[in-house]
Amino acid sequence: MSHMRSAESVEEDNDEGVDLIALGRRVRHLRKKQSMTLDDLAEAVGTAPSQLSLLENGRREPKLSQLRQIAKTLGVAVDELFGTEPPSRRAALEIELEKTQRGPLYSALHLPSVRISSRLPTDALESLVALQRELKRRLEEQAATPEEARRANTELREEQRAKNNYYPELEAQAAELLAAVRHDAGPGGQHRPLSHHKAADLAEHLGYSIRYVSRLPHETQSVTDQRNMVIYLTQSSTGARDARSLLLQALAHRVLGHTAPQDYSEFLRQRVYANYLAGALLMPEKATTDFLNQAKQAKELAIEDIRDAFAVSYESAAHRFTNLATQHLGITCHFQKVHESGIIHKAYENDGVRFPTDHSGAIEGQTICRRWTSREVFDVEDKFRSFDQYTDTPLGTFWCTARTESHSSSTYSLSIGVPFEHAKWFRGRATGFRSKSRCPDDPTCCRVPPAELSEVWEGQAWPTARANTHLLAAMPEGAFPGVDSEEVYRFLQSQG
Template sequence: MSHDDGPQRLLGQWIRHVRTTRGMTLDVLGRATDLAPSRLSMIENGLREPKVSVLARIAAALDVPVSTLTSSSPPTERARLELELAAYQDAPLAARLDLPRIDVRKSLPDDVLASVVALHEALERRVQESAVTQAAGREAMIALRLQGQSSDNYYEDIEDQAADLLATVERPPGPLMHHTVAALASKLGFRLVHADDLPASSRTITDREHGVVYLPPAATPGGRGLRSLALQALAHVVLGHRPPADYAEFLRQRIEITAFAAACLVPRDAAVPFLQQAKSRRDIALEDFRDAFGVTHETAAHRFTTLATRFLDLPVHFVRVRRSGAIVKGYENDGITFPTDTDGGIVGQVVCAKWASRTAFEDRNRSREHYQYTDTPNGTYWCSVQTGTDDDEFSITLGTPFAHAQWFRGRDTTVRRQSNCPDPSCCRRPPAPLEAKWKEAAWPSAKLGEHVLAPLPTGRFPGVDDGEVYRFLEAHAE
């Protein structure tokens, strides 16, 4: 368990431990350091952080090196339990459950303190186990998607913090370079290290004690994706994230670090003028936006949604779907209707076969963008689609209502489809003759990934195996 005040409390524990071992009272230590006993008490209780000069005076009076007082390990088992309880009581989970706070005094027996800490550990573990189910994740994702729509997918605080960090380093024009990302890490007190033995459940691991961000090795020369991974790891530090108390907080943090990384890779101060100039020429092209900042097509499309409405007055939608048509992620503020489940979730729902997201797979030349107008019950939409392949084929779609197509390259396409979904007769219901012929004879065996039924690993961070992470850090700290 960790907390922002943890190091401060640990320092206080060490000062109290050495003082009492020496048989010194607060009054005696106060006279030796010319500090008021009340001030020393606040330092020992973790309520005040001493200046370096004050810490040096305390260490000298206690006749120990400063390094003893700043040790990363608690001085006693009792001290460890007190620190653990303080961190649990300060965590969001305790506040959310309105748990009464225990004031730890000397008179509290060690076994009682250990029992209370164990209860907190068990409670947090139980909450995490119930929070990392598919149902909890789906519910949290629906809420976060609606929050994003309400703000036009624009997070001003995150934009400002990314801009502030970028302003601390020299940034040559063009795409953000690897050495610039390393310089940003250095500004935050971290260095980037590539490790080929990262646990399979982790994209990156940050060692906050030693100031190291471990990244996977580049799979291909250039390894552009590593810039984003590094920035996302640093985002946790910049945005002041704590270990997530539940799945909703975990997903919110993922959205925030993705937004932060995109704001660094495609900075607002450069991206907005670029897009505004393209709009003035009626030549907005996602491929130009992508290439100008050296990011993936998906990053460019998603980043476009964060800027289009706020700075270009353009309503848009974005969706990534699998070859099957199943939605992986999506965003809209332009009125298009994504298919939803009974709870309002879109992930895993299949989009209409007439939508550009799926008809793009029919193109023989997949190297270029696919443009299409689609008539829907909610109006006509223009879309630009790029397909790709990772573990499965996928498509990235950026769309806008017909009235706004005038600003985009590809608006002159003659490709047009009619979608009547959610009417089952559009594409979901097979032709009557085929259904009559095969309904009783067909018995397919469906693919079923184990993740559909299994909860995520239940570590401190959903989906991450704690043991693997700790063994990795132990091996690299030697």
């Protein structure tokens, strides 16, 4: 649009998007450049100084005839009043500050507005603008979109791959804590699970007491009262594995010095590190590595054996295997947790396997190939034992072992896979199950229906899809996504 068209539009309803704040600041700049006071210009154009002040502050839409008078008095063309660039850096700062203070974000904070005048020092103006920019950035990050959440997951997974999912500093902290409560090897140097008693000793060592309650605030697994040094767990967590894990995760956040996360990325990173430390406490590095090396020498590596030996869940055992396999066994691997619909819930790899990804590199929410072990296992009748399978892919053959676990609303598969050359160390290496996958590059592998089915049903099938509106929503707000702070505070208040 031309500048003259913008000038004409001010006589209408400003539908063309005339920037009244920028217009006013430019008039003020040109007036001062001519060494004219507000009264001087007002007298020259035949208006009251108060009306001209409203124009310069972007609070009044001028008529075209008045703009022409102003331009003539200031010795410029009308179009020059509508320049796209602010006339000076200070003017740019004033415009940004004024726009921010009139915006919905600033209004929602219920803060007093700063009066912008020539008496406001430029350095103060710069500080105010910088503060508002940072506030906006943080609020936008906390209201993370699903895409931002996936990007945070991708960045963390890249870090884990670079470290082979092994964090020596967390291993050292776990060893130090276990030594403090005298949790060492059993008779004959044999490993032994971390008991409830020892977990409670660890809490006491760190200055915490434990209380069970019938109900915790929604979306919380535990609540820590930092003032009174109490960790609250729910009575529903009566299983030995759940109770220990939840307690250790709560303690891990305190040991690692975590504070309220500033954004979703920090929240996710804190959670992963706390879970890692909890796993290292339940399955100590030396004891678990000794156990795995013995199994490797016997060519009897099996995730379920880690589960049984340390009294943990299969998922915890699988995660712990990925921590130690490359560092201590020289085995690269990948892990998957897949929903029964085929959607990837979470995954990790450092063995070259390729997961389907979106444009940002995220794998969460992508559909895994139906030929892979993590999908095939859902159709296996024998759910008591693990299902083992070789899968030929364009990048080579991978051996995988998988199980399914039912949760409150769904069933997931948990799988660990390794390149063919490492399969010789695992118990299920002799499996006769084998499949072939061309995913994710070839959609005809499993994402496009076979021609014979398409010929019969294409254009004749109309499924009623579920409207997963949560996929369109922003991440739950708050430092701890989805947690109602008031509910947590009232819970703690009621415990006093």
